[in-house]
Amino acid sequence: MSSTPDDLPLLQIGGPTGGASAGGCGDACGCGDDGSFELDPLSCGLDPDLAALLVAAGLDPVQVEDIAHLALEEDLDQGVDVTTVATVPEDAVATGDFTAREAGTVAGLRVAEAVLSLVCTEEFAVERHVEDGDRVAAGTKLLSVTTRTRDLLTAERSALNLLCRLSGIATATRAWADVLEGTKAKVRDTRKTTPGLRALEKFAVRCGGGVNHRMSLSDAALIKDNHVVAAGGVAEAFTAVRTEFPGVPIEVEVDRLDQIPPILAEGADLILLDNxxxxxxxxxxxxxxxxxxxESSGRLTLDNARAYAETGVDYLAVGSLTHSSPILDIGLDLCEDEGDRGAADDVREGR
Known part of the structure; x- marks a missing residue:
């Protein structure tokens, strides 16, 4: 029995408005949606210029704002930052630099800004040094923020958690994209994403030079072994999907060569070669x-990726991009007076 009552509408988060394939992410997405969002200034509390930048990146600013709120609410737990309130004067203002501690590809700078902007509600000035998708060296200054010191330190960890996570995904994706350069194959993600963060993590894949598979279960069909069993065969499963959802792209998973001809005869758009x-x-x-x-899936590593790409496949499916990529180490450095330098070292980790 379904765990969702029939009369309870499902709220789609992070997708463009309208259309059966809502949830796509633009030209880099395998679902083919154009990724356009309709920005309603009344429904988004972010600065309009920042919201416009998020839209231009293929992100829903309302969803980004919701994620930022959730991260901050989790960290504060209906209280205050007791350490910061006790140690930092209320009227103190500081500039902080978000700096890469190691080389990588950046993603999520505007997302981090969104987090900061929800806490830094008084004086708040931002200087952007790099853009999402840029490769950076260790020590590169990414973003400088001038605001109340209390607000900056309170929002620091929530902003960094998202920025480091997304930059880690972008960095891992860039390594695959570099290996595939010169072939027609593209590295592609999966739905193996962190619950609630799919749109952001798939955005990070795009920043790293990868492309997106479907954003949700609703914008494309992927017929796997369990669907074949339930439907009574590959042809039956394909026909059922095509009949019920005639405009939806259909991908079919195979694990043997002899399964390919009947799938081609049915008119599959995409075939997933499993292992x-x-x-x-x-x-x-x-x-x-x-x-x-x-699309090749399974058996793939950075060492053999190019060999698979040179066979002529179109995509390499790599679930680890979003489920196993390590973070990119990024930290916040307060720009302190020379006499205060030692004290500032104690707050840089933001733990």
Missing amino acids: FTLEQTREAVALVAGRAML
Whole structure:
């Protein structure tokens, strides 16, 4: 029995308005949605210029604001930052630099700004030094913020948690994209994302040079082994989806070469080659001969990625981009007076 009552509408978060494929993310998304958002200034409490930048990046500013609120509410737990309130004068103002501690690719700078802006409600000035998607060296200054010191330190960890997480995903994706450069293949993510953060994590994949698979269960079909069992066969499963949702792209997973011809005959848009060896992948590419797009999944590493790409497949599916990428180490450094430098060292980790 469904755990969702029939009369309870499901709220779609993070997708563009309208259309059966709402939830796409623009040109880099496999679902094909144009990723456009309608920004209602009355529904978004963020600065309009910041909201516009988020929209331009393919993000829903209302969703970003909601995530920022949730992160801050979790950290404050209906209280205050007791350490900061006790140690920092109420009227103190400081400039803080968000700085990369290691080399990588940045993603989530505007998201971090959104978090900061919800706490820094009085004086709040931002200087942007790099953009999302930029490669940076260790020691690179990413973002400078001038605001009340209390507010900056209170929002620091929530902003950094998201910025470091997204930059880690972008950095990992960039490593795959670099390996594939010069081939037609693109590295692509999966739905193996952190609950509540899918739109942001898939944005980070795009910042790293990857492309997105479907954003949700509703914008494209992926027929896997369990669907085949439930429907009584691959052809039956394909026909059922095509009949019920005629405009939805359909991808079909196969784990044997002999499964490909009947799927091609049905008119599949995309075929997922599950755990195929390199030789099997070459045979699959020759068999399909351009009649459908091909995606390799399983067995993939950075060491063998280019070999798989050179077989002629269109995508390499890499779930680890969003479920296993380490963070990129980024920290906040307060710009203190020379005499105060030692004290500032104690707050830089923001733990």
